Amino acid sequence: MDKMTNDTQMADRIVRYGALKPCKTAFIDAHTPGSDRKENFTIIGGGVSESPDQHVHITLPHGFNIGAAGQPPNCRNSLHSHRTAEVFFVLSGRWRFFWGRWGDAGEVVLEKGDIFNIPTGIFRGFENIGDDYGMIMAVLGGDDAGGGVIWAPQVIEDARDHGLILSEEGKLYDSKQGEHLPEGISPMPLLSEDELRAFPEPGTRDVVPGYVARYWDLHALADRTPALVIGENGVLRDKPGFEVGLLTRGSSTEEMHRHDRPSVLMPVTGHWNVVWAGNDSYSAGETVLAPGDTMSVPEGLDHTAYPSMSGDAALYHVVATGDAPGATWTE
Known part of the structure; x- marks a missing residue:
């Protein structure tokens, strides 16, 4: 392989903060009041976006994904879970992370540079509680990021009331844009009560000492x-x-x-x-x-x-x- 020129060899492997391309329709809660102003960024890997509008900056496999969430004050990311690891560190702002089926099992507030290795298998959400636009950076385990997002049932129900439907294949359809589920495609099923019982509800004192630095x-x-x-x-x-x-x-x-x-x-x-x-x-x-x-x-x-x-x-x-x-x- 010939050497690439110094002008181009690393250009495709460096993503500048000012060049980040946000997606405002990445997830099912994009129309839900309180969550409708957030921006999602996929920097490395395919990420877990449910929207075809999501831009991926670096597609090379790394064994993990790098993403980010940007949110104005009082904007939240709805309760969800992943099948692989999810690690956040705060780049700017002040953030409250919360977890549990209804988001009331525990919580912690993180400041700039703090890092949270969120336990796999619990519902989690976060909100910007600062006074300015804030950004958190995320690392998701695996090249395929665990196959997507698992939403708490109320998130899917709230989204449906505001025009967004998630298919069983993990793709979003926006009725406000005249979109509908294709024939033969069913909506994402809600987790049953038996399935929900498999999601733990650890308290703040159980989580923070071993998962927050x-x-x-x-x-x-x-x-x-x-x-x-x-x-x-x-x-x-x-x-x-x-x-x-x-x-x-x-x-x-x-x-x-x-x-x-x-x-x-x-x-x-x-x-x-x-x-x-x-x-x-x-x-x-x-x-x-x-x-x-x-x-x-x-x-x-x-x-x-x-x-x-x-x-x-x-x-x-x-x-x-x-x-x-x-x-x-x-x-």
């Missing part, structure tokens, strides 16, 4: 060496199919390293120089990442990242491990 605690841990945040031996011990680490100014280095799988860099604070060496496929080069930017680093490519300016600087690093995609909540 605060930014400044992690920042202190990563002062001298990078901190493994989520992983078998991480601060949040789990094997969701990927590892998440935190790198800060104090633990950054100009020494290069490589991974045998694609990895992803996601700054939380500060501006970061990313430098990579040349090989048979890529010319040597460098770029600067800012908060909200996302960069996919090819497998086997020597690279490094370190702050380019003074002040607080931290970035999350994600790499697949090939483990099972997340453990289901157990008592």
Whole structure:
């Protein structure tokens, strides 16, 4: 394979915050009051959007998906569940996460940089409780993100009352746009009471200690060496199919390293120089990442990242491990 030019070799693997393309009709609650102003972003992988309007920035498989949710104040994402891991960190704003069949089993408030490894198999939702537009970044386990979203029954019922119907195939139809379920296609069935009983209802004290990590605690841990945040031996011990680490100014280095799988860099604070060496496929080069930017680093490519300016600087690093995609909540 010929080396690509320095102008194009990484361009398709870097998504700038300002270039993110939102979808406002990604999910079944797109018309439901209180949820109708949210924006969904699919950055890496196919994601779990139910709308053909969703733009995917990087389609290369990584073993996980990267997405984001942007919401104005008092806007919420409705109760849902996934079959694989779902990890959020706050890029901006102040967010309340809640969970349980009706969203009242437990809750936690997260600030900038805080991270939440939401237990697989429980209904969860979130809302922006800050004063400004906020953004949370998400990592979903697996290349196919677990086959879609499982909605709490009331979400599907509310959506139907506002013109949106989800088919059994997971595709949205908007009656406000004159759309209807095709002949022979049934609506997504509601979960039965027996099925709903299989979704746990852990309380706040059960979830927060083992699944939530605060930014400044992690920042202190990563002062001298990078901190493994989520992983078998991480601060949040789990094997969701990927590892998440935190790198800060104090633990950054100009020494290069490589991974045998694609990895992803996601700054939380500060501006970061990313430098990579040349090989048979890529010319040597460098770029600067800012908060909200996302960069996919090819497998086997020597690279490094370190702050380019003074002040607080931290970035999350994600790499697949090939483990099972997340453990289901157990008592």
